[in-house]
Structure formats: structure tokens, C-alpha cells
Amino acid sequence: GNSVTQMEGPVTLSEEAFLTINCTYTATGYPSLFWYVQYPGEGLQLLLKATKADDKGSNKGFEATYRKETTSFHLEKGSVQVSDSAVYFCVLLVNNRLAFGKGNQVVVIP
Amino acid sequence: GAVVSQHPSWVICKSGTSVKIECRSLDFQATTMFWYRQFPKQSLMLMATSNEGSKATYEQGVEKDKFLINHASLTLSTLTVTSAHPEDSSFYICSARGAGGAETQYFGPGTRLLVL
Numbered sequence: 001g002n003s004v005t006q007m008e009g010p011v012t013l014s015e016e017a018f019l020t021i022n023c024t025y026t027a028t029g030y031p032s033l034f035w036y037v038q039y040p041g042e043g044l045q046l047l048l049k050a051t052k053a054d055d056k057g058s059n060k061g062f063e064a065t066y067r068k069e070t071t072s073f074h075l076e077k078g079s080v081q082v083s084d085s086a087v088y089f090c091v092l093l094v095n096n097r098l099a100f101g102k103g104n105q106v107v108v109i110p
Numbered sequence: 111g112a113v114v115s116q117h118p119s120w121v122i123c124k125s126g127t128s129v130k131i132e133c134r135s136l137d138f139q140a141t142t143m144f145w146y147r148q149f150p151k152q153s154l155m156l157m158a159t160s161n162e163g164s165k166a167t168y169e170q171g172v173e174k175d176k177f178l179i180n181h182a183s184l185t186l187s188t189l190t191v192t193s194a195h196p197e198d199s200s201f202y203i204c205s206a207r208g209a210g211g212a213e214t215q216y217f218g219p220g221t222r223l224l225v226l
Contacts, residue, residue: 004153036217043114043203043217089153098215100153 002027004090006101014109015082021075021104023064023090031094033057033066033073038087038103047075047088080108112138114206116218123194124226131189131221133204138216139184140206145177148201148220160187194225 007022025031032051036044048057053068062077073090085108090101113136123129133143142161146154158174160166160181168174176198178190187206191198202221208214 038217041219043116043219044205045217096211097156102151102153 002031002092002094002097002099004092004099004101006090006104010105010107012107012109013080016079017108019075019077019080019084019106021088021090021106023073023075023101025071025073025090025092025099027071027092027094027099029094031092033064034091034093034098035062035064035073035075036089036091038089040086044089080106082108082110084108112136112206112208112214112216114140114204114216114218116202116204116221118221119219120222120224122224122226125195126193129191129194129223131191131202131204131223133187133189133206133218135185135206135208135216138206138208138214140187141184141209142207143181143187144205144207144215145179145187145189146203146205148203154203157189191223194223196225199223199225 004025034049035047037047038044048059050057050066056065064073064075087103087105089103092099115134117132144159145157147157148154156169157172158166158168158179160179162181162184166179181187204218205215
């Protein structure tokens with residue numbers, strides 16, 4: 001089946017630190033991959049996407065590269081801000097259906 | 111981006127009562143709406159998919175008589191949890207998809223249901 005695995009546990013880091021959230025997937029066919037972000041009290045918002053192998057999605061300083069050989073789509077940001085505090089979900093789309101990871105709470109401390 | 115609203119954001123009810131949750135696409139027409147359920151520290155689990163004017167398609171293991179979905183217009187879908195019990199307590203999230211496919215799928219902020 002199709003599934004997404006995100007690293008366990010919340011992530012707490014200081015402002016301007018480097019952020020990495022790991023995401024791996026299993027899928028039949030050729031999925032598109034997304035990162036969604038959920039800010040407190042708001043709905044999930046699309047952060048970035050990649051639709052084929054070796055594509056790099058980027059937005060708001062965040063990046064993720066679609067790695068077919070390692071079935072991964074890790075999210076990175078070089079210098080986080082307090083406003084980046086949110087829950088981040090790795091999501092795959094295959095056969096027009098979304099499959100979600102568990103999400104990672106990111107807390108950025110001033 | 112497009113906005114999807116849910117109402118209420120919080121509901122507490124007694125066991126045995128029914129609860130209705132509304133999902134509205136505020137600035138676009140949603141050809142398809144989705145209802146998800148999220149348990150603490152778990153991923154979103156798709157409950158059902160509904161197209162305007164059609165019966166909803168439920169995922170395996172989701173009781174359609176328990177979770178009634180109505181998608182009467184292109185901007186409104188409702189989920190009714192009938193005869194709610196404590197095990198129905200959860201976070202329910204709706205999502206609306208426009209004509210552009212999955213990449214134009216927008217999410218509501220969720221509704222927290224607590225059944226006492």
C-alpha cells in the first residue's frame with residue numbers, strides 16, 4: 001500500500017538553526033510528494049511539492065528533493081524563525097488519493 | 111490560497127446525541143469534498159469522499175450510517191456523527207478540492223469533538 005513515515009517526536013530548536021524533518025514513503029506507481037504546514041488554529045496549507053524524481057520543491061526558504069532511489073522527501077530550512085513554529089506533514093499523492101504522514105510539531109524558540 | 115471553513119471549531123456533547131459539522135469552501139466551488147479523522151499523534155485518515163449531488167464514498171471500516179455526509183452544493187458539505195459515543199471523540203478535518211485536481215485541495219481548520 002501507499003504510506004508515509006515521518007521521524008518521531010516534536011522538533012524544538014533555536015531561531016536561526018538548521019531544520020531537517022525526515023520523510024520516507026512507500027508507494028505503488030509514481031507518486032507526487034508534498035509538504036503541508038499547519039499553523040495553530042488554521043487548516044493545512046501546501047508548503048511545497050515535487051512531482052517527479054529529482055525535482056526540488058521550494059517555498060519560504062524551505063526545500064525538499066524527491067529522491068526516488070532512497071524513497072525520501074526530507075524537508076530542510078537553513079535558518080528557521082519563530083514564525084515557522086507549526087506542524088509539518090509529509091504527503092504523497094498517487095491515484096488521485098492523498099496519504100499523510102503523522103506530522104511533526106516544530107517549535108522554534110527565540 | 112483558497113479558504114475552507116469549518117463550523118463549529120469545538121463541540122462537546124453527551125453520549126447518544128448527534129452532532130453536525132459544516133464545511134464550506136468560501137471562495138471557490140468544490141467539486142469534491144473529503145472528510146478526515148485525526149487521532150492524537152496520528153496521521154489524517156480519510157473517512158469519505160463526496161461529490162456534489164452524489165452519495166459519499168466511504169473508506170473501508172467507516173460506518174456510513176454512523177457518519178452521515180451530505181454534499182448538497184458546490185460550497186457546502188456536512189458531516190453528522192449520529193448517536194455519538196466517547197470513542198467518536200476526535201479531530202475531524204474537511205478538505206475541498208477544486209477543478210484543478212489534488213494540487214488544488216484545501217483544508218479546513220478542523221473540528222474538535224468531545225463526547226462525554
